[in-house]
Amino acid sequence: YTWLPLGLAVLRNIETIIREEMVKSGAQEVLMPVVQPAELWQESARWQKMGDEMLRMQDRHERDFCLGPTHEEVITDLFRREVQSYRQLPVNYFQIQTKFRDERRPRFGVMRAREFTMKDGYSFHLDQTSFDATYAEMYDCYSRILTRMQLDFRAVDADTGNIGGANSHEFHVLAESGEDTIVFAANGPYAANLEKAEAALPAATPAPQQGLEKVATPGVKTIADLCAQLELPAAQTLKTLMVVADDGLAAIVLRGDHDLNETKAAKLQGIRTPLQFAGENDIRTTMQAAPGSLGPITCPVPIFVDREAAALADFSCGANEDGYHYIGANWQRDCELEDQQVVDVRNVVEGDPAPDNQGALKFLRGIEVGHIFQLGTTYSTAMNASVLDQDGNSVAPIMGCYGMGVTRLVAAVIEQNHDDNGIIWPAPLAPYQVHLLALNYHKSENVKTATDALYQECQEQGINVLLDDRDERPGAKFADADLIGIPHRIVVGERGLKNSMVEYKRRSDPSAQDVPLAEVLDRIG
RNA sequence: CGGGGCGUAGCGCAGUCUGGUAGCGCACUUGACUGGGGGUCAAGUGGUCGCAGGUUCAAAUCCUGCCGUCCCGACCA
Numbered sequence: 001y002t003w004l005p006l007g008l009a010v011l012r013n014i015e016t017i018i019r020e021e022m023v024k025s026g027a028q029e030v031l032m033p034v035v036q037p038a039e040l041w042q043e044s045a046r047w048q049k050m051g052d053e054m055l056r057m058q059d060r061h062e063r064d065f066c067l068g069p070t071h072e073e074v075i076t077d078l079f080r081r082e083v084q085s086y087r088q089l090p091v092n093y094f095q096i097q098t099k100f101r102d103e104r105r106p107r108f109g110v111m112r113a114r115e116f117t118m119k120d121g122y123s124f125h126l127d128q129t130s131f132d133a134t135y136a137e138m139y140d141c142y143s144r145i146l147t148r149m150q151l152d153f154r155a156v157d158a159d160t161g162n163i164g165g166a167n168s169h170e171f172h173v174l175a176e177s178g179e180d181t182i183v184f185a186a187n188g189p190y191a192a193n194l195e196k197a198e199a200a201l202p203a204a205t206p207a208p209q210q211g212l213e214k215v216a217t218p219g220v221k222t223i224a225d226l227c228a229q230l231e232l233p234a235a236q237t238l239k240t241l242m243v244v245a246d247d248g249l250a251a252i253v254l255r256g257d258h259d260l261n262e263t264k265a266a267k268l269q270g271i272r273t274p275l276q277f278a279g280e281n282d283i284r285t286t287m288q289a290a291p292g293s294l295g296p297i298t299c300p301v302p303i304f305v306d307r308e309a310a311a312l313a314d315f316s317c318g319a320n321e322d323g324y325h326y327i328g329a330n331w332q333r334d335c336e337l338e339d340q341q342v343v344d345v346r347n348v349v350e351g352d353p354a355p356d357n358q359g360a361l362k363f364l365r366g367i368e369v370g371h372i373f374q375l376g377t378t379y380s381t382a383m384n385a386s387v388l389d390q391d392g393n394s395v396a397p398i399m400g401c402y403g404m405g406v407t408r409l410v411a412a413v414i415e416q417n418h419d420d421n422g423i424i425w426p427a428p429l430a431p432y433q434v435h436l437l438a439l440n441y442h443k444s445e446n447v448k449t450a451t452d453a454l455y456q457e458c459q460e461q462g463i464n465v466l467l468d469d470r471d472e473r474p475g476a477k478f479a480d481a482d483l484i485g486i487p488h489r490i491v492v493g494e495r496g497l498k499n500s501m502v503e504y505k506r507r508s509d510p511s512a513q514d515v516p517l518a519e520v521l522d523r524i525g
Numbered sequence: 526c527g528g529g530g531c532g533u534a535g536c537g538c539a540g541u542c543u544g545g546u547a548g549c550g551c552a553c554u555u556g557a558c559u560g561g562g563g564g565u566c567a568a569g570u571g572g573u574c575g576c577a578g579g580u581u582c583a584a585a586u587c588c589u590g591c592c593g594u595c596c597c598g599a600c601c602a
Binding site: 052053070099101103104105107112116117118119120161170171179180262263274275276277367368369370371403404405406407408409437439440443472473474475476477478479480482491493494495496503 | 526559560561562563564595596597598599600601602
């Protein structure tokens with residue numbers, strides 16, 4: 001994508017806000033290389049781990065490089081060469097730069113492109129206390145940045161993805177078109193990405209009331225089939241999914257009405273990452289039954305049971321025999337279950353109880369515009385970055401990293417600030433503050449004189465003004481002004497000038513008002 | 526990568542089923558009128574119909590292969 005003048009002006013405004021707030025938070029700006037040597041990425045083992053997402057290249061000597069998708073390796077390399085003493089800590093560096101990621105599926109224009117601008121920052125600390133302070137400062141900094149941009153946003157607990165590390169928070173701009181589902185507690189501060197969100201623990205498993213019985217269920221392939229044939233609610237059934245494990249297959253058991261959370265599943269002990277569902281042939285060979293008739297009772301492979309599924313009594317599940325299911329099944333009596341097999345692997349659903357009695361969970365859609373990570377010593381250890389502490393011991397610094405999608409923010413701002421006629425820029429981001437529309441500029445000497453004088457006055461007052469002096473009809477100018485979305489619009493025309501009036505309108509207001517020419521610039525705050 | 530759709534003028538599309546003159550809207554050019562919410566009329570410019578092969582007297586249209594692109598699913602700022 002090429003940024004045209006108006007879009008570029010907005011992009012620069014966003015960069016300026018980010019820069020100001022980062023500096024205010026004690027970070028220092030640097031600029032790192034786009035082309036990065038493979039050796040650095042081999043040290044952190046991410047040369048393999050990043051897979052196809054990394055854009056790779058070779059130079060004339062056939063040495064391997066990549067176009068930087070992120071800069072943990074480069075900053076850690078910089079750190080280990082430049083910083084030796086705990087006295088130099090903490091440090092916090094950031095840059096605003098083009099990143100390259102060979103996305104599986106670029107979409108929504110600049111919202112997810114293979115090439116984008118990101119603000120990325122990295123901090124180094126001697127101890128956890130210092131790190132915690134900076135992490136909290138960055139959290140505040142991100143909140144200030146998004147607030148200055150007048151965005152409606154939420155910070156949520158998040159999964160760390162392939163950046164790694166312990167804990168992380170995402171900053172989401174709320175929008176229906178967002179690609180992420182974010183989860184909130186109705187009566188408390190709990191908020192998380194759906195990938196990460198948990199519900200409160202279920203109540204203890206009730207005692208069995210029914211005996212185990214095997215029933216014929218010819219043709220039943222899905223939970224819906226099963227519920228229809230046995231007249232059971234889906235919440236009283238189990239579904240069994242087969243995934244590829246490090247050694248053969250493994251079974252993941254969920255309540256029939258729940259969905260698998262693939263992010264959580266990929267982290268289970270012994271499960272292959274990224275998560276891969278088993279093929280039908282492998283399932284048949286291993287289980288002696290086809291998908292649709294699978295279950296945990298007499299299952300020949302390791303089983304993981306979602307804790308909601310583990311809290312059921314008298315449930316129905318596949319019998320591992322084509323065309324048969326069990327009813328009245330119960331854990332322990334019919335299928336032994338150890339504590340470590342009971343896990344959280346489902347997506348929460350709206351209405352689930354939130355953790356810590358914070359009411360029911362609710363969902364919203366969000367655009368992820370920022371993500372801050374607690375990296376710990378993952379990179380400093382892998383890449384031998386260390387400082388000497390007060391006692392002369394070599395210590396691996398604790399790291400944090402802080403990303404913000406600059407180009408994505410432009411798109412996110414528009415998502416939250418538009419109507420049917422076009423963009424409505426928040427004033428701090430607008431490419432111009434005033435849109436001066438001259439009607440019949442090329443025909444009317446009065447209009448031309450008054451407009452030129454007003455334009456001159458704007459410039460003298462330091463008001464950032466865009467003059468539409470094109471030889472277009474008024475309708476076309478009004479339509480373009482709405483589309484472009486500059487906050488203040490002043491219309492100069494013969495009709496008003498007869499009374500020394502011009503028309504003033506805010507882009508966000510529904511209607512315009514006539515204002516004396518001499519006073520109109522006072523309206524612009 | 527898997528599943529689906531689409532490639533015809535700068536853009537958006539019709540025409541393809543049923544082979545026979547390549548069309549419509551917007552945009553663009555010129556002129557006249559018009560002039561406070563995307564104007565009207567008139568005259569124009571612009572296309573090896575994605576590429577390659579095949580069938581046919583004849584291919585945008587039928588057949589084969591390739592390429593591109595968009596949408597839907599598994600990832601991330």
